[in-house]
Amino acid sequence: MTIFLIRRCLHGLVVLLIVTAFVFSLLHALPGGPARAILGPKANPTEIAAFERANNLNKPLLEQYFLWLGRALHGNLGQSYNQNQSVASLIAQRLPKTLMLTVLALAVSLIVGLPVGMLQAVRRNGATDRVLSVTALAAYSAPIFLTGILGIWLFAVRWRVLPAQAPQGTSALQILADPKALVLPVLCLGLGSMAAFSRYMRSSTSENLVQDYVRLARAKGAGQARILYRHVARNALGPVATQVGLFLPILFAGTVITEAVFNYPGMGLLFWTAAGARDYPTELGVVLVVGVATVVGSLLADIAYGVLDPRIRQFGRES
Amino acid sequence: MISVTSSRVPDTEETAASWRMGALFAENVLAMVGVVLLAAVVLFCFVGPMFYHTDQIHTNFPQADLAPGAAGHLLGTDQSGYDVLGRLMVGGQTSLIIGVCAAILAAVVGSIVGAFAGFVGGALDTVLMRLVDGFIAIPQLLVVIVLATIVVPTRLTLILVIASLSWFTTARLVRGEALAIRNLEYIEAARMVGSPWIRTISRHVIPNAVGVIVVSAAFQVADAILLLASLDFLGLGIPPPAASWGGMLSTGLQYVYSGYWWMIVFPGAMILLTVMTFSFIGDGLRDALESRLRER
Numbered sequence: 345m346t347i348f349l350i351r352r353c354l355h356g357l358v359v360l361l362i363v364t365a366f367v368f369s370l371l372h373a374l375p376g377g378p379a380r381a382i383l384g385p386k387a388n389p390t391e392i393a394a395f396e397r398a399n400n401l402n403k404p405l406l407e408q409y410f411l412w413l414g415r416a417l418h419g420n421l422g423q424s425y426n427q428n429q430s431v432a433s434l435i436a437q438r439l440p441k442t443l444m445l446t447v448l449a450l451a452v453s454l455i456v457g458l459p460v461g462m463l464q465a466v467r468r469n470g471a472t473d474r475v476l477s478v479t480a481l482a483a484y485s486a487p488i489f490l491t492g493i494l495g496i497w498l499f500a501v502r503w504r505v506l507p508a509q510a511p512q513g514t515s516a517l518q519i520l521a522d523p524k525a526l527v528l529p530v531l532c533l534g535l536g537s538m539a540a541f542s543r544y545m546r547s548s549t550s551e552n553l554v555q556d557y558v559r560l561a562r563a564k565g566a567g568q569a570r571i572l573y574r575h576v577a578r579n580a581l582g583p584v585a586t587q588v589g590l591f592l593p594i595l596f597a598g599t600v601i602t603e604a605v606f607n608y609p610g611m612g613l614l615f616w617t618a619a620g621a622r623d624y625p626t627e628l629g630v631v632l633v634v635g636v637a638t639v640v641g642s643l644l645a646d647i648a649y650g651v652l653d654p655r656i657r658q659f660g661r662e663s
Numbered sequence: 664m665i666s667v668t669s670s671r672v673p674d675t676e677e678t679a680a681s682w683r684m685g686a687l688f689a690e691n692v693l694a695m696v697g698v699v700l701l702a703a704v705v706l707f708c709f710v711g712p713m714f715y716h717t718d719q720i721h722t723n724f725p726q727a728d729l730a731p732g733a734a735g736h737l738l739g740t741d742q743s744g745y746d747v748l749g750r751l752m753v754g755g756q757t758s759l760i761i762g763v764c765a766a767i768l769a770a771v772v773g774s775i776v777g778a779f780a781g782f783v784g785g786a787l788d789t790v791l792m793r794l795v796d797g798f799i800a801i802p803q804l805l806v807v808i809v810l811a812t813i814v815v816p817t818r819l820t821l822i823l824v825i826a827s828l829s830w831f832t833t834a835r836l837v838r839g840e841a842l843a844i845r846n847l848e849y850i851e852a853a854r855m856v857g858s859p860w861i862r863t864i865s866r867h868v869i870p871n872a873v874g875v876i877v878v879s880a881a882f883q884v885a886d887a888i889l890l891l892a893s894l895d896f897l898g899l900g901i902p903p904p905a906a907s908w909g910g911m912l913s914t915g916l917q918y919v920y921s922g923y924w925w926m927i928v929f930p931g932a933m934i935l936l937t938v939m940t941f942s943f944i945g946d947g948l949r950d951a952l953e954s955r956l957r958e959r
Contacts, residue, residue, distance in 0.1 A: 355796075358797075359793065359796045362793060362794055363801060484942075485935055485938040485939045486935055487893060489892075489916075490912065493915065493916050494927065497927060501922065596802055600804060600805065615808070619811075619897070622812055627808070628809065634801065634802060634805060638802070639800045
């Protein structure tokens, strides 16, 4: 177990270094380079030269990278161009709200997707299964901005049952205080993963339903409900659980669109407005935070699977 | 003599297998639906404008916001007076061209990287695969948005931006295939008679992985079209008067309170239809590939 942990952490560390190196190289790919990126579009050549000297930008790239990494580790991600605030404080204000949106969407997609998938497996190739399969494929293919717009048009404009705008507030708690306004954003963000989870659960349950242990349980006289919930569900959930970690980055990326459509005051909206205003330090700060969060998340997920399943400890996840 | 210099024996088997794969693909109803729909979408976008002439460059405000069915405008007009039906055709051209080109480019880059990593192995494999791990960790949409704000959006730059962030999964899959065959006898034999490894990769490793490559390319077209639509929706695509489905949706959103449903429903339906088309085809190809592998 210790060897597995050490190996997995080292791997995570290497990936983290690559993620940071990638963001660093993006910073250098910016029009005008990092000096222009930090001083802003109005800086003159003298100021840029002075800034480059003061900030070691005339040193070799590798040395610059480690200096930049050191600053980033201390939470210094630079200053936003147009918000008169440090990138770190902007992200700190908005990250909790986006995390809450993501977690809610993930929870809803699991709560709906898993039972639907089981139902489909039980009714395999029947009418219910086919209708649900096509619905799931459509839901999976539909981009968030499309479901978001259709949701606003139907529920907010035509039927007037839900507000078109997400709850506004400076903290996650203030946002939770307006659950009705959260319905559309959470559903739109979660719809795609809901469809995906129902697919995984359908195939995983179908595979388990033909196993010997199910026949044995049936032979012992266990009812359908008991077989499904006590035996099949537990076994079928394993492979699905490994997918949950993979959906976090997808959901996180989805928040950019969801928050833009519903004007949800989170990190995704911050990123989108920054992109529109070419506020590069903020854009890259968000990319860095999301990249790091993804790597750490998948590291934790792998360790959790390793704890749950000894086979993974031995052979790794791929095998 | 083991077939080394003449790769004829594996070749004919390959051909027979690909025929079987084609037959299986045709049996798959959804996949055929996908192919038919794709043909319809391509005809609609590329041949449609030849018969249905509309001006998608000059605004025409007296004719703005007309509902579907208005004289001469089957699907209505938008806020600038552009005919919605004609705009769907023109916008679709960009989506399809960028989506397909980006997917092909990504498939080529991914196959080459994956084949080299898996076949050469060792340090090169470790470095390349850790790079892929790192790139995959950052959500694609975010990096695409950053890159789109750096470059000037044209068809070519958008193809390059999307392709440069889409080859990682193909690389991983092809690497797996390369790892699986690198110790097979005919590869060993090729190595023994001194076949240069570039030749071995191009003649044996990549042809063996073609099924995997094609399947992931089909899904990648769908992803690329979605990604492009997201960029257009966020206003980072090719700017107006160039037409795009995502751009039409984003203007439609501004008029949703006026009840101009035709500005969102039609472009939305086109995006959904096209993406599902490529998913159907990808699913069908994957089913065919998997049953082919089972036959082996």
